[in-house]
Structure formats: structure tokens, C-alpha cells
Amino acid sequence: MNKELREFRRLERVCLEQAALSTMDLARGGLLKVADDCRIAAEAIEAQTPRRAFTGAVQALMQVWSTTRVPNRH
Structure with a gap:
């Protein structure tokens, strides 16, 4: 691709x-x-390309943030 x-x-x-x-x-x-x-075709190919490293990093950050969040004590 x-x-x-x-x-x-x-x-x-x-x-x-x-x-x-x-x-x-x-x-x-x-x-x-x-x-x-050609630009439209290239953009369509880019949209299909998995961004595993970036996606994995974001998911890891989200997981860390969700487990370290301090509950609101109001």
C-alpha cells in the first residue's frame, strides 16, 4: 500500500x-x-493505513489516566 x-x-x-x-x-x-x-486516492489510502504505534500510545495513555484519576470529593 x-x-x-x-x-x-x-x-x-x-x-x-x-x-x-x-x-x-x-x-x-x-x-x-x-x-x-490522485490527491483523493492518496488520502483514501492514508485513511486505510493503520496507525498502530500512535493508536497504541494513545490507548496506553488513556488507560494510565483512567486508573490514576483521583475521584472528585465534593
């Missing part, structure tokens, strides 16, 4: 660069549309 993500990001970058160099409105618009599609 990392390879696909890198490829979509690379294609997005290439399309944006080519759109900046394009002198034709139709070509520029098409390149920008493809770049946007």
Missing part, C-alpha cells in the same frame, strides 16, 4: 508541475483534475 501511496503522490506532483507549465487552458484544467483525483 505504501508503494501505491507514493505513486499517487508522485503523479499528483507531476500533474501540478505540468499544469503550471501548460499554456493551454484545456490541458491545464485536465492536469489539475487528474492531480485532484
